[in-house]
Amino acid sequence: MKRILIVEDEDKIARFLELELVHEGYEVVKKHDGRSGLEAALSGSFSLMILDIMLPGINGLEVLRRLRKTSELPVIMLTARDQVMDKVNGLDMGADDYMTKPFAVEELLARIRLVLRKHSSSEPETAAGSGHIHQIRGLVMDESAHTVKYQGKEISLTNKEFQLLRELMINCNVVLSRETILSSVWGYDYVGETNVVDVYVRFLRHKIDDAVGEKFILTVRGVGYVIKDEHRE
C-alpha cells in the first residue's frame, strides 16, 4: 500500500485530505508543523508528501530545501492563491507539483497518481539527447556539463532556468507560446499558470541579457518568446 505524508497545520484540510486519500486506498500519516513533517519525510517510509507552504516553525519551502539534500521523495506543494513566487521557488527547489488552495480534491488525486506513476517508471535523466552543445550568438550551452557560457564566462542558472533556456535555444527562430513552454519544460499540463513562464523568463533575462549585453530573449506580443539568430534558417 502506498503511504502518503500530509504536512498541513490547518486541521480541517488535513483531516479532509486524509479521509479522501484513505478512501482511495492510500495509507496516510499527518504532521502539523514543518519540523516533524521533515523528520517523517526523511524516514524513507513514504511514497509521496503533500506539503503546505505556510507552516508553523520551519515553512514548507525550507522543509523542501532540507529534504532535497538527501531525498527524492515526490512532493506536491499546497499554496495560497497569491503565492506565485512561492510556487516558482518550490518547483525550482524540486517540488514535483503544486496545488493552489482551494482546490478540487479530484484534481489533487489525479496529480498524486501522475507523480507516483512518473516516479515508479524511473527514467534515466541523462540518457538520450545529452552531450549536446547549443550555440547562439556566442552563448554556448553544454548539456552534458550543464553549463552556459558567454565568451568563456559561465552564467550560473538554476535547473529550471537552464531547461527553459534550452527549450528556447533548440527552437531557435521559432516563437514558442507560453503553453508550449509550460508543457515541455514543466512536463505536464499547467493550464492557467502561464505566469510561471513569465516569471522565469524575467529571471533568465536578468542573467543572460546582463552577460550578453543585449536583448537575447525576445517577447512576441500575444504569442510568446523566441531567441533569434539571423545566421540560421
Ligand code: CA
Ligand atoms: Ca498552512
